[in-house]
Amino acid sequence: MNQGWQNLQISPLLDITILQGLAFVCLAAIVLFTIFRLRGTVWRAVVMVLVLLALLAPQFTDRESEKLSDIVLVLVDRSASQRIAGRMDQTDAAITEIKDRFANDPSVEVRIEEVSGESDTRMFAVLDRLLGGIPRERLGGVMMITDGQVHDIPGRLDLGAPLHVLISGAEDDRDRRLVVRQSADYGIVGKDAEFMIEAVDQDLAPGTPVPVRMLLEDGTEKEIFLPANEQQRVSIPVPHAGSVLAELRMQDAPEETDRTNNRLILETTGVRDRLRVLLLSGEPHPGERAWRNLLRADPGVDLVHFTILRPPEKGDDTPINELALIPFPIRDLFEVRLRQFDLIIFDRYQMRGVLPPHYLEKVVDYVRWGGAALVVAGPEYIGPEGLSSTALDDLMPAKTTGRIVEQPFVPRVNPAGRLHPVTAVIAGSPSTPPKWGRWYRQIETRVSDPDAMTLLTGVDDMPILTLQRVEEGRVAMLSSDQMWLWQRGHDGGGPVAELLRRLSHWLMKEPALDENTVNTARSPDGQSLILNWRKIGAPPKSASAINPETGAQINAPFEQLPDQSWQAVVPIAEQGLIRVSVRDQDDRQQTALHVDRDVLTAETQNTNSTPELLAGLVSENGGYIGRIENGLPDFRHVPDSRVWHGSNWAGFIQTDSYKTIIGGITNLLPLPFIALLIGAICLLGWRVESK
Known part of the structure; x- marks a missing residue:
């Protein structure tokens, strides 16, 4: 006193x-x-x-x-990498020795905080929180017990007290791994996406060839060789728009601490350089403006639009230089450049002697090859010069009866349309359908092909919007020319922009708009894959997945859920890039890919224990750093003399804090x-x- x-x-x-x-x-x-x-x-x-x-x-x-006791903070790494090769036992032994050293010293209060983490280790975030709850004048020091793989190391840290670090693990730990040094966020469809990859193995001389298996989306596999500890360019094909995946697998090394990071998922997003659309309109009418405005407003679309204003046989006395017309470039469009287009739209188009019939046969071949065609049918479609009497009609998903229905009706989304991504977002609920404006004319059609999908219906549930896949391509038919009424807001209007945008992008094979999509997810216990199939048409029959480790096929049945989708649970615990196959009762097969993106986290990218990452901060704060396997230092209570450690001892400050x-x-x-x-x-x- x-x-x-x-x-x-x-x-x-x-x-x-x-x-x-x-x-x-x-x-x-x-x-x-x-x-x-x-x-x-x-x-x-x-x-x-x-x-x-x-x-x-x-x-x-x-x-x-x-006199108040001095506070010593002990942060203990309990992350995923600490569960490797006896590191937890080393950590527990160090904690026990620290407790025993200060158990009978009332002037020191040891506070132990465990830091967990499955994906990363954030010890300094926890340290900041703890420091905010204690008087800094009572801080005697900080001790961290970790394998050194800490992922939130600050650039600078001034504790005003020593920072000591005990490193768990063995100095001769071996962990070979694949590392992405440069990724490719986007790739052009039809070209390759390039990544810079390094196969890291400190036990190999730089440049030593390391065999690596590459698994691609289509199920093919090839072997490549990467030079050890050197960056190498690796290319993967980009066959389609949307997410594109590949997996690299490196052979495991003997006595490796962790084999998770011997495989690597390469992911890029396929984008089309430009989507090119050819719009062919008949005589000017209010509907063509809706298509033109929609397609021109999309920055990713190049639109080529022709309106047939004057057939070749028409004669008048108007001078040619005053007509402001250009000849229809038939050969250039339908022979030279046809396959450069992603979509061809016939909007109330009539033949009228402008386009020879055999060019429409080229359009049919173009669709079967992988292109897309959309026909907007008005009265002209079934007229003497209409498309219904050409080869293009055989390609359409709906066939006309020759009858034109002229009476008010409101288009409605049918049950299939509620499942299809083109119309599901505009369908509303079954009990309260959306209040859309009326149309007044449609062409009577019938759908006979089981592969065709009707999404919108009109009078007497007759098809208005019908879609179909034809070999490698896609076609759609809109059996009314009245959609422009929605754009004008007639009788309340309707979602014309959203519907036309989704329809055109489905035709151009936007992956997000595919029907019958199979989505995959890992079960909560990690032991199974859950497949959800949004199915239109014949119900599913079975699902299967290929085990990425053994190559064995694992089968499972489907069950229907209350939302009309189907679910299958495939028992497969192995992780990585897994190829999934589903089959319906019409024996149609569809494939999908599942990728466990969280397999390679910050915790598993590098599991070698190392003092190098924390050495700089420890030096700045006058602390001790060493491996537990080499023996623990002597823990001492020392005056605030700025000499807080030696070669075999670690000190905690004896502060002058009083109450x-x-x-x-x-x-x-x-x-x-x-x-x-x-x-x-x-x-x-x-x-x-x-x-």
């Missing part, structure tokens, strides 16, 4: 500024009294001083100071006593001066 004059304090009864003013007035009065040699100057000065002292209210406080306990408070000049004293002095001064 420490007591003394340092415990003397004042508690002014008035504001200190007012007291300073009073003191100045009193001092001036005493000076004047002294100059003019007035009687009673001494007595008056004494009274003034006593009044000022009473207003200052001096007090004496009894205080006692108690003050305040006892009683004694007023040195109680007001009643001062009042009596002033009265007595005044009386004494009066008696003396009256003689």
